[in-house]
Amino acid sequence: MLLSSLLRTIPISLEQGLAYGLVALGIVITFRILAFPDLTVDGSFPLGAAVVARLIMEGVPPVFGILMAIIFGFLAGCCTGLLNTKLKINSLLAGILMMTILYSVNLRIMGRSNIQLLTVNTLLTPLENLDINRFIPIIAFFFLVAFGIKFLTDMFLHTQLGFAMRATGDNEQMIRTLGVNTDNMTVLGLGISNGFVALSGALVSQDQGFSDVGMGIGMIVAGLASIIIGEALFGKKTVQRMTLAAIVGSFIYKLIISLGLRLGLAPTDLKMATGAMVILALGIPALKKEKEGKLHLRGV
Amino acid sequence: MVRLENITKIFSKGTIDEKVAIDGITLHIRKGDFITIIGSNGAGKTTVLNLTSGTFAPDGGDIFIDNSRVTRLPEHRRAKYLGRIFQDPLMGTAASMTIEENLAMADLRGQSRGLRWGIKKTRRDHYREILKTLDLGLETRLKDNVSLLSGGQRQSLTLLMVTLSLPKLLLLDEHTAALDPKTAETVMRLTQKIVSENNLTTVMVTHNMQQAIKYGNRMIMLHEGKIRFDVQGKEKSALTVEEVVKRFGAELKDEALLC
Numbered sequence: 001m002l003l004s005s006l007l008r009t010i011p012i013s014l015e016q017g018l019a020y021g022l023v024a025l026g027i028v029i030t031f032r033i034l035a036f037p038d039l040t041v042d043g044s045f046p047l048g049a050a051v052v053a054r055l056i057m058e059g060v061p062p063v064f065g066i067l068m069a070i071i072f073g074f075l076a077g078c079c080t081g082l083l084n085t086k087l088k089i090n091s092l093l094a095g096i097l098m099m100t101i102l103y104s105v106n107l108r109i110m111g112r113s114n115i116q117l118l119t120v121n122t123l124l125t126p127l128e129n130l131d132i133n134r135f136i137p138i139i140a141f142f143f144l145v146a147f148g149i150k151f152l153t154d155m156f157l158h159t160q161l162g163f164a165m166r167a168t169g170d171n172e173q174m175i176r177t178l179g180v181n182t183d184n185m186t187v188l189g190l191g192i193s194n195g196f197v198a199l200s201g202a203l204v205s206q207d208q209g210f211s212d213v214g215m216g217i218g219m220i221v222a223g224l225a226s227i228i229i230g231e232a233l234f235g236k237k238t239v240q241r242m243t244l245a246a247i248v249g250s251f252i253y254k255l256i257i258s259l260g261l262r263l264g265l266a267p268t269d270l271k272m273a274t275g276a277m278v279i280l281a282l283g284i285p286a287l288k289k290e291k292e293g294k295l296h297l298r299g300v
Numbered sequence: 301m302v303r304l305e306n307i308t309k310i311f312s313k314g315t316i317d318e319k320v321a322i323d324g325i326t327l328h329i330r331k332g333d334f335i336t337i338i339g340s341n342g343a344g345k346t347t348v349l350n351l352t353s354g355t356f357a358p359d360g361g362d363i364f365i366d367n368s369r370v371t372r373l374p375e376h377r378r379a380k381y382l383g384r385i386f387q388d389p390l391m392g393t394a395a396s397m398t399i400e401e402n403l404a405m406a407d408l409r410g411q412s413r414g415l416r417w418g419i420k421k422t423r424r425d426h427y428r429e430i431l432k433t434l435d436l437g438l439e440t441r442l443k444d445n446v447s448l449l450s451g452g453q454r455q456s457l458t459l460l461m462v463t464l465s466l467p468k469l470l471l472l473d474e475h476t477a478a479l480d481p482k483t484a485e486t487v488m489r490l491t492q493k494i495v496s497e498n499n500l501t502t503v504m505v506t507h508n509m510q511q512a513i514k515y516g517n518r519m520i521m522l523h524e525g526k527i528r529f530d531v532q533g534k535e536k537s538a539l540t541v542e543e544v545v546k547r548f549g550a551e552l553k554d555e556a557l558l559c
Contacts, residue, residue: 167405178405178410
């Protein structure tokens with residue numbers, strides 16, 4: 001019974017895991033690479049969805065809508081970075097402020113609290129209409145996007161600029177004495193991260209057929225859970241492993257969740273279960289009196 | 301070459317905790333100088349380095365590098381002139397990055413960074429070559445994370461990183477104080493070698509009188525934010541610990557300094 005449930009949940013978990021994997025990838029850049037606890041995510045995810053939904057309703061081609069969603073997400077992330085680096089607002093608070101502001105922004109963009117996309121043509125519509133099981137083209141599409149962005153991220157983090165960004169999170173003092181403006185690195189990194197998150201929001205809204213102002217709630221915790229699961233499998237020794245951990249972790253997280261739902265977990269308790277998962281993962285090392293599990297974070 | 305003119309620095313200005321850390325110091329560093337700075341806790345040694353490198357700006361006075369005023373220039377924009385090594389051996393390298401990645405970052409000191417690959421294949425042989433001179437076996441571990449190295453190894457690597465793109469002025473901030481005596485000795489020998497081979501202008505802050513007397517061509521003693529004693533050339537090389545203790549022992553009152 002468990003096995004057949006597992007098999008039946010794999011396609012839907014793959015679809016969602018890969019689509020939400022970009023959120024986890026964004027969180028890797030902030031929490032892991034920059035050591036910056038960015039909470040903008042809960043606002044930039046629905047921002048991406050809102051931008052693409054509104055533009056599609058206005059008759060704009062979906063690809064262009066997605067590009068705009070990425071740009072809006074990038075700018076939102078930059079704002080959080082500027083709040084922290086220029087106005088010296090605590091990094092957690094800066095993210096919370098942007099997340100709150102974005103709630104109003106998203107309502108403004110959509111003009112109402114949700115937009116239906118089921119009856120209009122989205123980027124995914126041609127894939128849905130193929131004469132095969134819808135899972136095959138959809139999963140293939142999300143696979144290409146998630147891993148494409150993963151490889152681009154890996155490449156970027158091995159350029160001169162990428163080195164400077166990684167060093168900013170690792171040892172800010174050191175890279176500043178080598179002549180890098182760490183404030184700019186923080187702003188840029190937050191921008192890229194939230195660009196990924198907004199892209200995820202834009203794709204997810206087209207996949208599920210609607211954009212809702214509340215669809216970002218708990219996104220940061222779900223993303224963290226994904227990363228923690230992935231890192232348990234792949235470790236975090238290299239950049240490639242960290243980004244791989246984000247995507248695979250996101251898939252396994254969705255698998256656990258959909259399996260839980262099939263076995264009787266009430267959908268209302270979903271976020272509580274996710275929170276408990278993160279608390280357990282972060283808390284166990286402390287209970288075992290190990291030092292390792294601690295998050296190294298800046299600006300808090 | 302580097303001039304500090306009548307510098308003052310006051311911490312917690314205007315509060316009950318106000319402390320004058322630097323009280324009107326003027327210091328001219330000439331090209332090729334190796335200056336050691338000594339003083340007891342709170343004398344202002346590290347503050348002088350922080351002001352020179354731009355960690356914070358002074359409350360009064362001016363700082364010049366090669367006759368251009370850098371008093372208010374932020375730290376990252378002075379990087380092409382200055383190299384700095386800290387007391388904490390973990391401060392000079394990025395632990396989660398590999399040895400070659402750290403070296404490659406040092407290669408670009410003070411230059412703009414773009415979207416080219418962080419590591420040039422052609423530089424790798426050079427990295428291996430210079431790592432060999434450390435005699436720590438690091439030349440075979442280019443792709444190891446720096447977190448795997450010991451404190452002494454990391455401090456040696458930091459010194460090596462300085463040589464990749466030579467700064468006009470090297471600032472050493474008690475860079476051997478956190479190491480065990482034997483490692484400290486090794487790192488100090490390496491420092492001496494790198495400084496003399498590259499004819500680096502150097503300022504070394506130290507807590508250790510013997511070290512301050514043994515190395516360099518000029519020694520400066522700070523006391524309560526002022527230069528108390530400034531000795532160079534022949535007079536410096538003839539200096540002994542006993543003599544300094546006899547002259548200043550009463551006011552130094554710092555056992556650690558005198559050993």
